[in-house]
Amino acid sequence: MNDTSTRTSADGGTVGTLARGLDIVEWVAATPSATVQRLAADLGLSRSAAYRIVGMLRERGYVVGETELRLGPVIMRLGLQTLHGLDIYAVGPEPLRELVRQTEETAFIAVFDDDQMCYVMQEEGPQVVKVVSKLGSRAPVHASGLGKAYLSALSDAAAGSVIERIPLTGYTATTFTSAPALHAELDRIREQGWALDDAEREPGVRCIAAPIRGADGSPVAAISTAGPRDRIVAAQPTIVAAVRRTADRISVALGAAPSPDRLSPDT
Missing domain, CATH: 1.10.10.10 (Winged helix-like DNA-binding domain superfamily/Winged helix DNA-binding domain)
Known part of the structure; x- marks a missing residue:
């Protein structure tokens, strides 16, 4: 034998x-x-x-x-670890949980894969009515806060290349369906440091997102908080600050330089 x-x-x-x-x-x-x-x-x-x-x-x-x-997401994690050395899965969970504690809304991390954003981490909020997504599911880059945050951290040329090859499908009345309008939105996101998905794919859902950067400054993922539109609107300044702070915290842990306008923990 x-x-x-x-x-x-x-x-x-x-x-x-x-x-x-x-x-x-x-x-x-x-x-x-x-x-x-x-x-x-x-x-x-x-x-x-x-x-x-x-x-x-x-x-x-x-x-x-x-x-x-x-x-599935485990394959994504192994691939990221190979590509980027420092593993977002090792440094992301605690900041993601802290973001949920600060906002009481569900938080997500997604990576760019095959011209879409793939959900690889999720921490559910405590609210009875909340937004959730299956790990491994995907969101269009032009119609999600995560996707627009990721694109905004690319160079103009790289973002333009993605926009040229993806279908700008309209999901709701607020979806960006033209390339010039989407480019203008990315410029606004770069200037303010965070992205908004105002019911652009799912009616009644609002999302606040920011890019996560690696050691070379390029985006490796994006993080977001999402919930019912009215609830996010009511707490939006607090949520924006928390999302930006958490994105920067994870980016620094991955070797990126702190944002020049990095928000203090007490902001």
């Missing part, structure tokens, strides 16, 4: 399951419109085995989605 078969027998098939799990992760990464049925056929698995292994990967955050599979 060879070593692999011994290990497989001794641990109840863990080695074989691990190999199949890695095959599935690689297959999902390479396959658009991935479904479990197609996965089973392509990889030569029974449907029951495919569903079982996908279920385990989903529980651990390696894949997300029900009818259509996508890589």
